[in-house]
Amino acid sequence: MKILVCISHVPDTTSKINFTDGDTKFDTNGVQFVINPNDEFGLTRAMWFKEKQGASVDVVNVGGPETEPTLRKALAIGADAAIRVNTEATDGFAVAKQLAKVVNDGAYDLVIAGRESIDYNGGMVPGMLASLIEANFVANCIGLEIEGTRAKVVREIDGGKETVSTSLPLVIGGQKGLVEESDLRIPNMRGIMMARKKPLNVIEPLDPSAETNATSFEKPAPKGAVKLVDADNVDELVSLLHNEAKVI
Amino acid sequence: MSVIVYTESEKGKFKKAAFEVVSYAKAVADQMGTSVTAVTINAENVESLGNYGASKVLSVNNANLDTFNAKQYASVIEQATKQDGGNVVIVSSSADSKYLAPLLAVGLEAGYVPNVVEAPSSVSPFTVKRTAFTNKAFANTEISTDVKLVGLSNNSFGLVESGGSTSVEEFTPSIPDSGVSVESVDKATDKVSIADAEIVVSGGRGLKGPENWALVEDLAEVLGAATACSKPVSDLGWRSHSEHVGQTGKPVASNLYIAIGISGAIQHLAGINSSKVKVVINTDPEAPFFKAADYGIVGDAFEVIPKLTEKLKAFKAQNA
Numbered sequence A: 001m002k003i004l005v006c007i008s009h010v011p012d013t014t015s016k017i018n019f020t021d022g023d024t025k026f027d028t029n030g031v032q033f034v035i036n037p038n039d040e041f042g043l044t045r046a047m048w049f050k051e052k053q054g055a056s057v058d059v060v061n062v063g064g065p066e067t068e069p070t071l072r073k074a075l076a077i078g079a080d081a082a083i084r085v086n087t088e089a090t091d092g093f094a095v096a097k098q099l100a101k102v103v104n105d106g107a108y109d110l111v112i113a114g115r116e117s118i119d120y121n122g123g124m125v126p127g128m129l130a131s132l133i134e135a136n137f138v139a140n141c142i143g144l145e146i147e148g149t150r151a152k153v154v155r156e157i158d159g160g161k162e163t164v165s166t167s168l169p170l171v172i173g174g175q176k177g178l179v180e181e182s183d184l185r186i187p188n189m190r191g192i193m194m195a196r197k198k199p200l201n202v203i204e205p206l207d208p209s210a211e212t213n214a215t216s217f218e219k220p221a222p223k224g225a226v227k228l229v230d231a232d233n234v235d236e237l238v239s240l241l242h243n244e245a246k247v248i
Numbered sequence B: 001m002s003v004i005v006y007t008e009s010e011k012g013k014f015k016k017a018a019f020e021v022v023s024y025a026k027a028v029a030d031q032m033g034t035s036v037t038a039v040t041i042n043a044e045n046v047e048s049l050g051n052y053g054a055s056k057v058l059s060v061n062n063a064n065l066d067t068f069n070a071k072q073y074a075s076v077i078e079q080a081t082k083q084d085g086g087n088v089v090i091v092s093s094s095a096d097s098k099y100l101a102p103l104l105a106v107g108l109e110a111g112y113v114p115n116v117v118e119a120p121s122s123v124s125p126f127t128v129k130r131t132a133f134t135n136k137a138f139a140n141t142e143i144s145t146d147v148k149l150v151g152l153s154n155n156s157f158g159l160v161e162s163g164g165s166t167s168v169e170e171f172t173p174s175i176p177d178s179g180v181s182v183e184s185v186d187k188a189t190d191k192v193s194i195a196d197a198e199i200v201v202s203g204g205r206g207l208k209g210p211e212n213w214a215l216v217e218d219l220a221e222v223l224g225a226a227t228a229c230s231k232p233v234s235d236l237g238w239r240s241h242s243e244h245v246g247q248t249g250k251p252v253a254s255n256l257y258i259a260i261g262i263s264g265a266i267q268h269l270a271g272i273n274s275s276k277v278k279v280v281i282n283t284d285p286e287a288p289f290f291k292a293a294d295y296g297i298v299g300d301a302f303e304v305i306p307k308l309t310e311k312l313k314a315f316k317a318q319n320a
């Protein structure tokens, strides 16, 4: 089985979000970038398929040279090879088109992407990719088993979960649950050394046309101060929620 | 030309988000000088959509569509859009709508913007405001394709009754192979889901252990609220992963979010920030949550919450 794991390169969750150029660009100054958390759960699940079922695991990112340390980290965790499509990831549709070419050229059976990336939270790349390559698709995956060409997938739904069966070729949007937090791997020295020797292939993009374009950014208006209610006077909270906030 | 809106139902009944997306579609249609066509799948009482501004309903009734399937549902909406000449398509932010929207976008060759929070600031160029960086910012985003797909953030626009009537047409699309089939569903039917809830009561590590969750559940019951938790609580196995909210869990956009024993870490706040009113109960007055909350009580949850639950019971009984 050939697995491709899509790796999004995103600001660390603790990052302060600021914009430059008249609020038209994300300010990467002082921002640490990491593997998108949802993708890390998927990558770790892919390592399981590699170790237990002999799968090969490649990772891919659509982005500029600045994303290579993130791909190297994925290699250090255990992926066999990395691919970087050398273009700025502008919108989800454009990224999905680039990835579709990578999947078709590499004849992958299973593509593991994240439920969403934590920067733009679009959650659209995996579904669009599946549709473009005419593979099956399951979103919000919290469990994945493969036997031969059959797949059993658990999907989180509003208020619960459902188990579905489908077949390869398959694209999933994964999240925590594919593996547990405690299963995540921190690359060790040996992994980091080996990652330096593994292939990281840079390929040139297709015509990168975008369908959507973020023209400017804004930050939420600053919040007013909290109204404190005395712990011995919860009646007051009930009345504030009813009369002032009007939410009960 | 028309604005197409997909109105979700469950067991025939419209979800609340269905009325919200129609209200939103009506606002978009007014801006564009056109009308709203709603697409329903195995829904009853479809005339009720007229009240929120749908002037036409394409009503699909097909037993093969009783269980949700993203590919089949996306195909139905795609066919309806093409038949009606729709040039803007609106869907909600439910798990199912977010599942089908990317497939629909490819089918319609539509630029897709999810997590939209307001009516378009302009329809030419078509520009909408969406959340980005998990609610830490907004991005004003232009869609340049002929057909545009908008995913509306739940609870961001509200319901607007315009009191109109609607004409209903049966619509019989072709149904593609499913590709994915549901084997079993595990869903608590007696509980409100976080996505649908107007009020969410959430517990953190401050509650010390799973045996203390009756506090959260009792309060949630009085309020008709969904229950949620912080990430460590689900990592520790105190509560199921499906209750984990925040940047790496579920987003919350309720009217009221009550945080009990939650410190208010940046990743937690990012996910719940779109809730309209936030209340925190925490022993530590320095907890960062107090900076993000509208109302707060500095106090011990084990004392405050039972009292609050009692008071709310009395309040509900009086106002019933």
Ligand SMILES: Cc1cc2nc3c(=O)[nH]c(=O)nc-3n(C[C@H](O)[C@H](O)[C@H](O)COP(=O)(O)OP(=O)(O)OC[C@H]3O[C@@H](n4cnc5c(N)ncnc54)[C@H](O)[C@@H]3O)c2cc1C
Binding pocket: A013, A037, B203, B204, B205, B206, B207, B229, B230, B231, B232, B233, B244, B245, B246, B247, B248, B249, B260, B261, B262, B263, B264, B265, B266, B267, B268, B271, B281, B282, B283, B284, B287, B299, B300, B301, B302
């Ligand atoms: C990559 C990454 C992603 C993350 N994603 C998320 C996410 O999606 N969601 C999330 O929630 N977290 C997330 N986190 C974790 C986050 O950083 C915090 O660790 C977490 O939110 C803390 O949970 P907590 O508030 O329940 O626990 P704590 O931070 O331990 O806070 C417990 C609080 O309870 C209070 N308390 C104690 N006793 C009482 C009492 N008797 N009554 C009232 N209050 C009491 C304490 O004063 C304290 O403020 C993420 C972290 C990382 C690194």
